[in-house]
Amino acid sequence: MSPSPTTSLLAQIRGLLTIDVDSMDPAFAARYSTPLKFCDMTSNQALVHAQADLVSKDSEESGDFEQDVVDLLTVLLAKEVYPHLTGNVHAQTSPSAAHDTQKTVDHARKLVSRFGEQGIPKNRVCIKIPATPESLLACRELQNEGIQTLATCLFSLPQAVAASQAGCVYVAPYFNELRVHFEPGLWKEYADPKTEHPMSAVILSIVHTFREIGSKTLVMPARFVSSLFVIALTSLTPNHITIGGPILDALAALPALSLDSFAPPAAATAVFPHAIASDREVTRKLVDALDIFGKKEMETRELVGAFVCRRLADDK
Known part of the structure; x- marks a missing residue:
């Protein structure tokens, strides 16, 4: 049976096996967790560094690293x-x-x-x-x-x-x-x-x-x-x-x-x-x-x- 024209490849593969998310960026997990959620999130030192570096670059652009960290801490504690x-x-x-x-x-x-x-x-x-x-x-x-x-x-x-x-x-x-x-x-x-x-x-x-x-x-x-x-x-x-x-x-x-x-x-x-x-x-x-x-x-x-x-x- 052919897949629906509106079915993405991701959705198709999800129908064939279990997909985990290999990223510590919550935006990716949130973006593709509807209607199905991922099973696991995998991680390693390189992924941790990549996400930390992303936060650092965002902070450099905003010009207020400490405030960005305080904001993130606030959100993580609330989470x-x-x-x-x-x-x-x-x-x-x-x-x-x-x-x-x-x-x-x-x-x-x-x-x-x-x-x-x-x-x-x-x-x-x-x-x-x-x-x-x-x-x-x-x-x-x-x-x-x-x-x-x-x-x-x-x-x-x-x-x-x-x-x-x-x-x-x-x-x-x-x-x-x-x-x-x-x-x-x-x-x-x-x-x-x-x-x-x-x-x-x-x-x-x-x-x-x-x-x-x-x-x-x-x-x-x-x-x-x-x-x-x-x-x-x-x-x-x-x-x-x-x-x-x-x-x-x-x-x-x-x-x-x-x-x-x-x-x-x-x-x-x-x-x-x-x-x-x-x-x-x-x-x-x-x-x-x-x-x-x-x-x-x-x-x-x-x-x-x-x-x-x-x-x-x-x-x-």
Whole structure:
């Protein structure tokens, strides 16, 4: 029987025997894995070198080797978690681009492309972008391109509304400012966080405002330092909540609570007037978060640079 005129030689041979992929370039594997997947991926030192050299040349052309490696590391780490998810993997644009719309757009596109090279499609990727005026414009542009965005470093209702208007899929209001994770002495304990913590009012106002205006943007609070804060946030009925590893362990070790523990505050609307912090305080928290993220990004880049220098020295 003659093959169909639309059948490729590759497809024909696949019908005769098992084909493996002899390449470490995921683009090839992804390109030819529909409708059938390869069985094995074979490798050797030459293939490893070829792929590493390709990454190196791409980095030389972009002029930022360390950032390219950091981006790739981000994607590879996310890829390890990806099999355990039903939704999205997230990656954050560089804080150095937070006040530059075009640089934020370019970095977001690059991250999505890197995920695609690792077999993670655009519709399973969400790019976290600091909620500055310039970056929220980037969110709108990216959303129009079909790239999902999350507004992060968010501390106020006006930021959240602006993110909703930009079409962000998520907003991630910080329950605690970022620095408490690095300077525990700044953390203040509250007997009843859902009524006493100042960000409870902000988050509750975001949740209620989004419902009132019919916003499709989902609320995903972040930055918790204890399981008690998670309980408080649950009572505020956000759409999502993102929880770090140690607190996940703590919650898993605790028994279930009565549903009364998750009852919303009695006078939800009463906290609305206090939900919008002064511009000065919101700006302080935002600038501080960008500064911390920027330092952590630079430390990672320095690790990459030191590793490369060691390898070059070893090769001499």
